[in-house]
Amino acid sequence: xxxxxxxxxxxxxxxxxxxxxxxxxxxxxxxxxxxxxxxxxxxxxxxxxxxxxxxxxxxxxxxxxxxxxxxxxxxxxxxxxxxxxxxxxxxxxxxxxxxxxxxxxxxxxxxxxxxxxxxxxxxxxxxxxxxxxxxxxxxxxxxxxxxxxxxxxxxxxxxxxxxxxxxxxxxxxxxxxxxxxxxxxxxxxxxxxxxxxxx
Amino acid sequence: xxxxxxxxxxxxxxxxxxxxxxxxxxxxxxxxxxxxxxxxxxxxxxxxxxxxxxxxxxxxxxxxxxxxxxxxxxxxxxxxxxxxxxxxxxxxxxxxxxxxxxxxxxxxxxxxxxxxxxxxxxxxxxxxxxxxxxxxxxxxxxxxxxxxxxxxxxxxxxxxxxxxxxxxxxxxxxxxxxxxxxxxxxxxxxxxxxxxxxxxxxxxxxxxxxxxxxxxxxxxxxxxxxxxxxxxxxxxxxxxxxxxxxxxxxxxxxxxxxxxxxxxxxxxxxxxxxxxxxxxxxxxxxxxxxxxxxxxxxxxxxxxxxxxxxxxxxxxxxxxxxxxxxxxxxxxxxxxxxxxxxxxxxxxxxxxxxxxxxx
Amino acid sequence: xxxxxxxxxxxxxxxxxxxxxxxxxxxxxxxxxxxxxxxxxxxxxxxxxxxxxxxxxxxxxxxxxxxxxxxxxxxxxxxxxxxxxxxxxxxxxxxxxxxxxxxxxxxxxxxxxxxxxxxxxxxxxxxxxxxxxxxxxxxxxxxxxxxxxxxxxxxxxxxxxxxxxxxxxxxxxxxxxxxxxxxxxxxxxxxxxxxxxxxxxxxxxxxxxxxxxxxxxxxxxxxxxxxxxxxxxxxxxxxxxxxxxxxxxxxxxxxxxxxxxxxxxxxxxxxxxxxxxxxxxxxxxxxxxxxxxxxxxxxxxxxxxxxxxxxxxxxxxxxxxxxxxxxxxxxxxxxxxxxxxxxxxxxxxxxxxxxxxxxxxxxxxxxxxxxxxxxxxxxxxxxxxxxxxxxxxxxxxxxxxxxxxxxxx
Numbered sequence: 001x002x003x004x005x006x007x008x009x010x011x012x013x014x015x016x017x018x019x020x021x022x023x024x025x026x027x028x029x030x031x032x033x034x035x036x037x038x039x040x041x042x043x044x045x046x047x048x049x050x051x052x053x054x055x056x057x058x059x060x061x062x063x064x065x066x067x068x069x070x071x072x073x074x075x076x077x078x079x080x081x082x083x084x085x086x087x088x089x090x091x092x093x094x095x096x097x098x099x100x101x102x103x104x105x106x107x108x109x110x111x112x113x114x115x116x117x118x119x120x121x122x123x124x125x126x127x128x129x130x131x132x133x134x135x136x137x138x139x140x141x142x143x144x145x146x147x148x149x150x151x152x153x154x155x156x157x158x159x160x161x162x163x164x165x166x167x168x169x170x171x172x173x174x175x176x177x178x179x180x181x182x183x184x185x186x187x188x189x190x191x192x193x194x195x196x197x198x199x
Numbered sequence: 200x201x202x203x204x205x206x207x208x209x210x211x212x213x214x215x216x217x218x219x220x221x222x223x224x225x226x227x228x229x230x231x232x233x234x235x236x237x238x239x240x241x242x243x244x245x246x247x248x249x250x251x252x253x254x255x256x257x258x259x260x261x262x263x264x265x266x267x268x269x270x271x272x273x274x275x276x277x278x279x280x281x282x283x284x285x286x287x288x289x290x291x292x293x294x295x296x297x298x299x300x301x302x303x304x305x306x307x308x309x310x311x312x313x314x315x316x317x318x319x320x321x322x323x324x325x326x327x328x329x330x331x332x333x334x335x336x337x338x339x340x341x342x343x344x345x346x347x348x349x350x351x352x353x354x355x356x357x358x359x360x361x362x363x364x365x366x367x368x369x370x371x372x373x374x375x376x377x378x379x380x381x382x383x384x385x386x387x388x389x390x391x392x393x394x395x396x397x398x399x400x401x402x403x404x405x406x407x408x409x410x411x412x413x414x415x416x417x418x419x420x421x422x423x424x425x426x427x428x429x430x431x432x433x434x435x436x437x438x439x440x441x442x443x444x445x446x447x448x449x450x451x452x453x454x455x456x457x458x459x460x461x462x463x464x465x466x467x468x469x470x471x472x473x474x475x476x477x478x479x480x481x482x483x484x485x486x487x488x489x490x491x492x493x494x495x496x497x498x499x500x501x502x503x504x505x506x507x508x509x510x511x512x513x514x515x516x517x518x519x520x521x522x523x524x525x526x527x528x529x530x531x532x533x534x535x536x537x538x539x540x541x542x543x544x545x546x547x548x549x550x551x552x553x554x555x556x557x558x
Numbered sequence: 559x560x561x562x563x564x565x566x567x568x569x570x571x572x573x574x575x576x577x578x579x580x581x582x583x584x585x586x587x588x589x590x591x592x593x594x595x596x597x598x599x600x601x602x603x604x605x606x607x608x609x610x611x612x613x614x615x616x617x618x619x620x621x622x623x624x625x626x627x628x629x630x631x632x633x634x635x636x637x638x639x640x641x642x643x644x645x646x647x648x649x650x651x652x653x654x655x656x657x658x659x660x661x662x663x664x665x666x667x668x669x670x671x672x673x674x675x676x677x678x679x680x681x682x683x684x685x686x687x688x689x690x691x692x693x694x695x696x697x698x699x700x701x702x703x704x705x706x707x708x709x710x711x712x713x714x715x716x717x718x719x720x721x722x723x724x725x726x727x728x729x730x731x732x733x734x735x736x737x738x739x740x741x742x743x744x745x746x747x748x749x750x751x752x753x754x755x756x757x758x759x760x761x762x763x764x765x766x767x768x769x770x771x772x773x774x775x776x777x778x779x780x781x782x783x784x785x786x787x788x789x790x791x792x793x794x795x796x797x798x799x800x801x802x803x804x805x806x807x808x809x810x811x812x813x814x815x816x817x818x819x820x821x822x823x824x825x826x827x828x829x830x831x832x833x834x835x836x837x838x839x840x841x842x843x844x845x846x847x848x849x850x851x852x853x854x855x856x857x858x859x860x861x862x863x864x865x866x867x868x869x870x871x872x873x874x875x876x877x878x879x880x881x882x883x884x885x886x887x888x889x890x891x892x893x894x895x896x897x898x899x900x901x902x903x904x905x906x907x908x909x910x911x912x913x914x915x916x917x918x919x920x921x922x923x924x925x926x927x928x929x930x931x932x933x934x935x936x937x938x939x940x941x942x943x944x945x946x947x948x949x950x951x952x953x954x955x956x957x958x959x960x961x962x963x964x965x966x967x
Contacts, residue, residue: 024418040505153530163505392918427701448679457764465610490679
């Protein structure tokens with residue numbers, strides 16, 4: 001009798017739960033068809049961070065504002081005149097820490113991005129002004145693929161969490177615009193137990 | 200409620216795990232953030248063999264009766280010992296007793312969940328004098344968690360591993376780590392055999408790329424099917440979780456996992472008191488005991504609050520993307536729809552919710 | 559009431575007979591007790607320290623315990639090879655052996671359950687599996703199937719011989735109408751326990767070494783070789799040390815069973831080896847590790863080649879009638895076969911399933927002394943239980959143990 005029972009159960013049991021959905025992607029599509037909202041929000045985690053909403057490639061999301069993070073903004077507090085009027089000296093008297101390692105000197109110089117006539121603004125390749133808060137537009141001129149990926153969320157990081165409203169870091173939150181590459185470094189840890197196990 | 204019906208349909212096909220206690224209160228528990236909508240309760244009919252073999256209520260009732268009778272015995276013992284035992288040690292004994300004979304978290308009611316969490320918090324307080332915060336928050340509605348990993352961005356710094364160990368209170372003695380970063384050679388494809396997942400040299404190494412693995416929270420998880428006591432299951436939001444107090448430690452799930460996603464506490468896990476993360480979830484980073492299986496939960500204590508898992512937050516390169524697969528406007532959905540994504544060992548039919556992609 | 563009295567008397571007589579015996583008997587039981595005590599001490603250490611005290615790791619998460627468990631399920635299942643001819647085909651030559659075979663099955667099953675418990679990380683939480691108060695993930699988990707079939711088989715193998723012995727104890731004949739259905743059931747059940755145990759591994763897509771359709775049949779073949787081989791050895795010992803009469807033809811017929819099973823087992827081994835090595839794929843790496851070593855890791859090589867040599871040699875010896883019919887050679891061959899299959903189906907099967915790991919990483923497994931101590935303790939417990947059962951059964955069957963309370967009987 002118990003064998004019969006086992007058989008009956010064996011027949012009714014099915015390890016895979018195909019049924020309606022064949023794959024998780026199908027399931028996602030079906031279940032998100034009438035998605036409305038979730039009960040959590042990332043707003044409380046933003047805390048002190050001031051954000052501004054941007055609209056890029058049809059995506060709307062928040063990024064942290066940048067200008068207040070720049071020490072000594074506005075630049076015109078020092079740079080009262082045009083950059084061209086600055087005396088050309090061998091030795092820098094300010095911005096010692098800034099070393100430009102972004103593409104090569106044929107491609108990029110200070111004024112490729114900084115507006116020499118209005119230091120409070122950045123400049124596009126065609127000479128139109130770009131606000132410091134919207135510096136991603138500057139980067140997006142050359143790094144088009146990254147720009148697109150960033151606008152969708154495939155490049156870069158989210159600011160505080162996955163919950164809506166979407167808040168993403170902007171280019172300069174991770175990359176130093178003057179040296180955008182990441183340095184090599186040592187991994188932060190090494191697992192000695194794993195090493196031992198595999199000996 | 201077409202949505203709920205649909206969700207239920209999915210779950211009732213699942214012979215083992217259809218006991219999703221439908222949240223009659225909002226799922227936000229202790230958490231801040233408004234949640235006005237109290238969904239009416241949908242009671243799930245017993246399914247499959249359970250129609251014939253007693254249902255959860257019977258089981259729970261029987262269980263309650265059993266604990267009650269045991270408790271009477273324990274009470275008798277403890278009152279007879281009350282001359283020597285102080286109130287605190289009596290309380291400790293009481294908690295230990297109730298914890299030993301509590302039921303499976305998956306089948307608990309909201310109140311029972313609260314009770315066990317309160318007991319655990321109190322027990323920790325009695326033992327260490329420290330207070331911790333433990334949540335029993337249920338899955339959020341309209342959420343299915345997913346993860347994407349950019350193999351052209353990862354540089355192998357292992358900040359994620361560090362963050363994970365600290366966030367999830369993993370055993371320091373055995374150096375348990377949920378995440379492995381595999382250093383792969385360019386031009387050799389995804390050759391895990393020749394990859395090094397325990398490197399120690401300056402990274403990124405010339406001619407190499409990096410690929411992280413952890414629990415993929417499969418939609419058809421083989422580990423869940425094999426568990427003899429349903430101590431591990433897939434939650435409504437897609438997280439594959441373990442009830443550490445229900446696990447008997449047979450390690451069948453470890454044998455069944457094709458992704459090396461599970462870890463076992465071979466000895467009593469040790470975390471220095473000062474390093475204990477006190478923001479905990481019952482299904483997540485609370486302290487484990489020896490002889491139980493644990494795994495990545497996408498940091499359930501964080502993700503259900505709306506935050507990213509610790510690995511995502513710690514990654515300095517933005518290689519890790521986390522989000523709600525059901526939200527058509529989420530970044531994870533954008534990645535799935537716009538990048539060339541793939542998953543590991545897709546042929547096994549496990550349907551991981553963890554995708555890889557390249558720039 | 560009357561039955562209960564008889565039962566009480568049986569227990570008393572059984573206690574009496576099992577506590578009395580020759581010096582050799584006492585020495586044997588004392589030795590087993592000592593080994594069991596050592597095993598218990600080792601298990602105590604394991605409970606204190608956790609499974610970290612064993613050689614198992616996250617990489618190789620099952621070891622000696624599960625290996626022995628798997629093997630012993632086979633030994634238990636092998637009783638069917640004696641039950642079927644005796645009860646179903648009514649071959650009287652097997653009649654003497656069958657009670658011993660069933661006793662062996664009982665001992666093997668208890669050892670199986672002990673090995674599973676020894677392997678658990680939280681044995682105090684095992685009640686989570688009990689019906690009503692626990693949660694039993696049936697039918698999804700093959701482990702729950704295994705728990706059911708093993709306990710069912712244990713029940714069958716306890717109840718049928720008990721019924722027969724109980725009748726014989728009272729000097730009555732056992733009623734075939736009562737035990738034949740049970741015996742028939744146990745025939746199917748024996749196949750089931752071993753197939754289900756094979757499915758435990760076979761159903762894991764994560765482990766290509768196990769995930770092949772031949773595993774179940776191969777389990778059966780090797781079980782029907784190793785189990786009866788052990789029965790032959792045990793019968794030989796019983797013949798030597800007790801007045802219990804076992805005909806030569808009985809041993810020869812069991813030897814025939816062993817031979818056929820060993821031959822089939824060897825054919826399946828060849829089929830497996832062919833598949834793994836003629837067109838090796840990514841999935842053949844475990845087999846490579848087992849037979850040739852991988853990345854300089856060669857811990858299993860001496861074992862598996864010893865096993866293959868033993869298996870082949872024993873099968874060849876058994877195949878020749880002349881050799882097989884010489885009892886000394888037969889016993890020797892059975893011993894070889896038993897050891898060979900124990901290695902091959904024990905850690906020769908379990909450990910390579912985990913190596914290389916899901917991401918190609920190799921961490922080798924060596925059992926620790928604590929683990930070996932627990933294992934030996936459980937084997938000693940099995941031998942102890944079997945000796946007790948066999949001594950009582952032999953007492954009844956040789957008519958030296960009879961119910962005296964009832965004058966009519």
